[in-house]
Amino acid sequence: MKNTFQEHIEVDCSSKKFNWWHAVINSINDGILVIDKKGIVRFINPEYTKITGVKSDIIGKPLIEYRPGAQLTNTLKDQQCRVGVYRKEKNREYMVDMAPIIIEGKLAGAVSVCKSLNEVDKLSKELRRQTEKLKNLENRMDSIYEAKYTFEQIIGGDGGLRHVVHIAEKVAESQFPILVTGESGTGKELFSQAIHNKSERKHGPFIPVNCAAIPSSLLESELFGYGDGAFTNAKKGGKAGLFEIADNGTIFLDEIGDMSYDLQAKLLRVLQEKKIRRVGEATERAVDVRIIAATHRNLKQLVNKKQFREDLFYRLNVIQLEIPPLRKRREDIRELVYSFIKYSTTNTSYKIDEYTLGFLQSYHWPGNVRELKNVIDYATCMAEDTDIVFRHLPEFMIKNEKNFSDIVSKTEKSSRTLQEAIQDKECAFIQEILRKYPNNIEGKKKAAEVLDISLATLYNKMKKYHIHF
CATH class of the missing domain: 1.10.10 (Arc Repressor Mutant, subunit A)
Known part of the structure; x- marks a missing residue:
C-alpha cells in the first residue's frame, strides 16, 4: 500500500499538471468545449464564452439539453471529425471543428474548437492579401526572366547588319547552341533575346548571366545550384541553379571568354549530356536548355593560349553570329538616333539638326550603339527646348569637332x-x-x-x- 506521503506527492503532481494544462487551454485564442463519453460538458475556456455566449454554468450538464442543436454529440456516436461547420446562435456566427477524444484506443469524449466569423473573415482577407502579393511577386519574377526584344526592333539596313539578322532569324528555329561575337555595346544580348523570342522556346524563361561579373568561386553554384549543407551558410534544402530555372528556355552566357577553365569542363558536360549536378550532390538532374554564348574576345586566340577549352569552343561554335561595330554601318546612325530620341523622352517633337547628325555619322563610336544611346540621352537632357544642336552633345565629343x-x-x-x-x-x-x-x-x-x-x-x-x- 502507498503511504500517505506518496499519495500526497502524486496528488500534488497531478494538481500541478492539471493547472498547467488548464492555463494553456485558457490562453488559446480559439473557443474550446469538451464533453465526456456520456455527453456531459466537462470544460469550456473563456474564449468559447466570448464567441458563443455560453457561460461556465453549462459545465456538469448534458450538452444536448443545454444546446439542443449541438452536433458534437454526433461526433461521439460516429467518432468522425467535422471541419468548418457553420453555426449561428442568435446574432453570433462562428465556425466549428469537432473531433473525438481517443485514449488508449477507447472513446473518452469529444472536443469542439470554434472561431468567430469575424476572425475567419480577417484570416480570409489576410490570405487573399498574401496570395495577391505572391502573385505579384511571381509576375515580377516572370518579367525578370523574360526576353523583351524581337527582330522587328533591331535597326539596320543592307550594309551588313541586315545580313546578320537574316541568318539569326533562320537559326532561331533550330536547337543548336549559338556563339554571338562582337565588340562591347554592339547589341549581342539584344540579338540573343530576339533569337529566343523567334524560337519555339519563346514561352519559356530567358536567363541572362554575365560570366565576367560573378566571381569564379560563386559562378558554379549560381549556374548549377547547390545541395543541402554543401558549404557553410548554404541555404537549408539547397538552391536551384540558373540552368534549372532556365529549363525549357534559353540561358544567355555573356562574356563566356572570362569563364574559368575548370568550369568550362562542367559546361561542356551540360552541352553533351543535357544534365547538371548541383554542388555537393551526387545525383544528376536533366535540363532542357538552349545555350547562347557571347563574347567580345577572340576565343580562337584564347584556345591557342590554353585559356579556353578547344572542345568547348567547337561545341559552342556550331553557329556563329558576328555583330558588326557601329562604325562599319554608319548608314544606320540616323535611324538609330531618331529611335533613341523617341524612347528617351515622352516628348515626340524633339528634332536634331543636320550638322549634329552629320557629326554623329562621322564619329568613330568606340562604345558602339550603347555609346550612341548614352549620347542621345545626354543631349535630350541638355536641350533647352525640343531642338537638339551640337552644343548639347557631351564635352568629350565637342572637343573632337x-x-x-x-x-x-x-x-x-x-x-x-x-x-x-x-x-x-x-x-x-x-x-x-x-x-x-x-x-x-x-x-x-x-x-x-x-x-x-x-x-x-x-x-x-x-x-x-x-x-x-
Missing part, C-alpha cells in the same frame, strides 16, 4: 548641302582606297578592311556613288 568643322567650312563656301559635302568626301575617299588594290574580290576585301567597313557595305556604297572598279 575640328576635323568635321573643316569639312563644314568648305561646304558653307559652296551652294551644296552639308549632307552632299559629306557624301562627296566619302565617295572620293572610297575611290582613293580602291585604287590601291587589285580590281578583284580580294582587292575589295582589302579595301573594306582599310575602310573599316564590311564587304557588303563597300559594295552598297560603290553602287550608291556609281563607283566602277
Whole structure:
C-alpha cells in the first residue's frame, strides 16, 4: 500500500499538471468545449464564452439539453471529425471543428474548437492579401526572366547588319547552341533575346548571366545550384541553379571568354549530356536548355593560349553570329538616333539638326550603339527646348569637332548641302582606297578592311556613288 506521503506527492503532481494544462487551454485564442463519453460538458475556456455566449454554468450538464442543436454529440456516436461547420446562435456566427477524444484506443469524449466569423473573415482577407502579393511577386519574377526584344526592333539596313539578322532569324528555329561575337555595346544580348523570342522556346524563361561579373568561386553554384549543407551558410534544402530555372528556355552566357577553365569542363558536360549536378550532390538532374554564348574576345586566340577549352569552343561554335561595330554601318546612325530620341523622352517633337547628325555619322563610336544611346540621352537632357544642336552633345565629343568643322567650312563656301559635302568626301575617299588594290574580290576585301567597313557595305556604297572598279 502507498503511504500517505506518496499519495500526497502524486496528488500534488497531478494538481500541478492539471493547472498547467488548464492555463494553456485558457490562453488559446480559439473557443474550446469538451464533453465526456456520456455527453456531459466537462470544460469550456473563456474564449468559447466570448464567441458563443455560453457561460461556465453549462459545465456538469448534458450538452444536448443545454444546446439542443449541438452536433458534437454526433461526433461521439460516429467518432468522425467535422471541419468548418457553420453555426449561428442568435446574432453570433462562428465556425466549428469537432473531433473525438481517443485514449488508449477507447472513446473518452469529444472536443469542439470554434472561431468567430469575424476572425475567419480577417484570416480570409489576410490570405487573399498574401496570395495577391505572391502573385505579384511571381509576375515580377516572370518579367525578370523574360526576353523583351524581337527582330522587328533591331535597326539596320543592307550594309551588313541586315545580313546578320537574316541568318539569326533562320537559326532561331533550330536547337543548336549559338556563339554571338562582337565588340562591347554592339547589341549581342539584344540579338540573343530576339533569337529566343523567334524560337519555339519563346514561352519559356530567358536567363541572362554575365560570366565576367560573378566571381569564379560563386559562378558554379549560381549556374548549377547547390545541395543541402554543401558549404557553410548554404541555404537549408539547397538552391536551384540558373540552368534549372532556365529549363525549357534559353540561358544567355555573356562574356563566356572570362569563364574559368575548370568550369568550362562542367559546361561542356551540360552541352553533351543535357544534365547538371548541383554542388555537393551526387545525383544528376536533366535540363532542357538552349545555350547562347557571347563574347567580345577572340576565343580562337584564347584556345591557342590554353585559356579556353578547344572542345568547348567547337561545341559552342556550331553557329556563329558576328555583330558588326557601329562604325562599319554608319548608314544606320540616323535611324538609330531618331529611335533613341523617341524612347528617351515622352516628348515626340524633339528634332536634331543636320550638322549634329552629320557629326554623329562621322564619329568613330568606340562604345558602339550603347555609346550612341548614352549620347542621345545626354543631349535630350541638355536641350533647352525640343531642338537638339551640337552644343548639347557631351564635352568629350565637342572637343573632337575640328576635323568635321573643316569639312563644314568648305561646304558653307559652296551652294551644296552639308549632307552632299559629306557624301562627296566619302565617295572620293572610297575611290582613293580602291585604287590601291587589285580590281578583284580580294582587292575589295582589302579595301573594306582599310575602310573599316564590311564587304557588303563597300559594295552598297560603290553602287550608291556609281563607283566602277
